[in-house]
Amino acid sequence: MCCPTLFGLEGIVADELRFGGGLTTVRAENGRVLFEGDERTLAWANLNLRCAERVLIRLGSFPAASFDALFEGVRALPWEQFIPADGAFPVKGHCLDAALHSVPDCQKIIKKAVAARLGEQYHQSWLEETGAKYQIQFAIMRDTAELYLDTTGAGLHKRGYRANSNAAPLRETLAAAMVKLARWRGREPLIDPFCGSGTIAIEAAMIAQRRAPGLLRAFEAEKWACIAPSVWQQAREAALANVDTDTAADIVGSDIDPACVQLSAENARKAGVASAIRFEQADALERDYSDPGVLFANPPYGERLLDVQTAEKLYAGLGQALAASPRKQYILSSDPLFERCFGRKADKRRKLYNGMLKCELHMYFKHSPRRSAKTDRDSLSGFTKNS
Ligand SMILES: C[S@@+](CC[C@H](N)C(=O)[O-])C[C@H]1O[C@@H](n2cnc3c(N)ncnc32)[C@H](O)[C@@H]1O
Known part of the structure; x- marks a missing residue:
């Protein structure tokens, strides 16, 4: 899994995962923290992390210097383990310093590849996408593609208590x-x-x-x-x-x-x-x-x-x-x-x-x-x- 963070907060989020979540395989990188866990970890992280922006499932990473490589790499990932036959799977992401630099073109290729995989798995030539949302996120950097599913929905900073704010609120x-x-x-x-x-x-x-900061809100997953x-x-x-109101x-x-x-x-x-x-x-x-x-x-x-x-x-x-x-x-x-x-x-x-x-x-x-x-x-x- 992967939690994107504001720059400068990677170490704090890594500590939240280690000391709050009791996780051992946690790695802080520039703007994100990678960790391993199961669906209980995912639910815990969404509800309890105070300083992360969201919780993503990292499906895979592969070289993608061409549209063919991107299509085949995406199609090889096990999307059906998460996305059901009626799941909606919009795609968004970014490209940086990569041969594939057109975000809309990459979005289209990824969408086609996931649809091809799910169509094969569910024996359907047309996917209705009328069910829950499975937001796909991609990052293509230096010709390497990384594919994620967003489990959070609205960013984790949206706790649910601040519908209104002054002119310059702090995240x-x-x-x-x-x-x-x-x-x-x-x-x-x-x-x-x-x-x-x-x-x-x-x-x-x-x-x-x-x-827990997430107690007042719902999560996509x-x-x-x-x-x-x-x-x-x-x-x-x-x-x-865990809430202690006696403090x-x-x-x-x-x-x-x-x-x-x-x-x-x-x-x-x-x-x-x-x-x-x-x-x-x-x-x-x-x-x-x-x-x-x-x-x-x-x-x-x-x-x-x-x-x-x-x-x-x-x-x-x-x-x-x-x-x-x-x-x-x-x-x-x-x-x-x-x-x-x-x-x-x-x-x-x-x-x-x-x-x-x-x-x-x-x-x-x-x-x-x-x-x-x-x-x-x-x-x-x-x-x-x-x-
Ligand atoms: C950048 S905002 C603070 C935002 C806040 N951290 C939040 O998350 O909403 C700065 C605040 O300072 C207040 N302010 C400006 N001058 C002030 C002063 N002399 N004494 C107290 N508050 C002042 C403004 O009214 C404004 O609400």
Whole structure:
């Protein structure tokens, strides 16, 4: 199987599979994680993975430098093990650095090859495709084709609690990854002072309560005849039994915009974690951060909200508000000058992608309030617009 991930999250998803799923054959690669398992693994992964984008069954991989090779390679795969006589099997995918570079042509060839195979197996010259959907995905890279079946449907970031969002929401899988990168498990107080639609606080509450992110939604492969309904039922029951609502996590989300506060509260209610989070209206620059704990922030970048200059002024104000705070701070921004504006060099950085937008998670966990602002200013003095 294969889980595509946002770039930068491969290692976290591999850990989720190893430590959450108890899997041993797990391999993280660029933008994806490969692993082995059966239908129970598939159901578990869809329901429980917080940071993967979807769960695919990898049917095979073969050299495909010509349309003939692509057709024969696809026809040789055991599609009938998954797709029944009435199954609908749309095809989508991409080609990169390959002799076969036309996606529509490859789609047509793959569709024909799968239809030929299924027609032979089911002794039918015409396939109705009126049943459940078996989305075929392909990737042709450097003349090697890989063929998958998508078991997830709508991406795993669609948890089912955020029908509504503010203008620049964070992808749920990325919000969960920020919390995981900080190794926060519910014991320290947590605040997100730029909560928007509440994603970070809600994902954190779900982590604290060990609430599987997929419990509120359905998956495409739940309609598949090749997976017994009991497999899904057992996976859902196990995930439900794992929820621990007694955890006394202290989670606060705040935003300057009252509409965002209301939206966050509504989303938390839909996610089933309303009682675990306090949402309030507040200016992030005027909050008191003197208590220990963790702070997560996804302030405006100057891309979708605010202009760059206003965003950078905000970072400077935030830097001042947090200068003496004992809190560990994890701040996501796409602005290359973030640290200079904020006034402190991060203890560690991690490149992450919010959709197509390249960002950096600036991590401050060694910060001592006694460290003078001057030391930080000095260490940042080499920064220029071009550095
Ligand atoms: C990029 S969005 C956060 C998105 C959020 N992570 C989510 O998933 O929906 C930035 C948020 O910061 C808020 N904001 C801007 N200036 C603020 C300030 N001074 N204090 C608090 N919130 C502010 C905006 O209203 C907006 O909701």
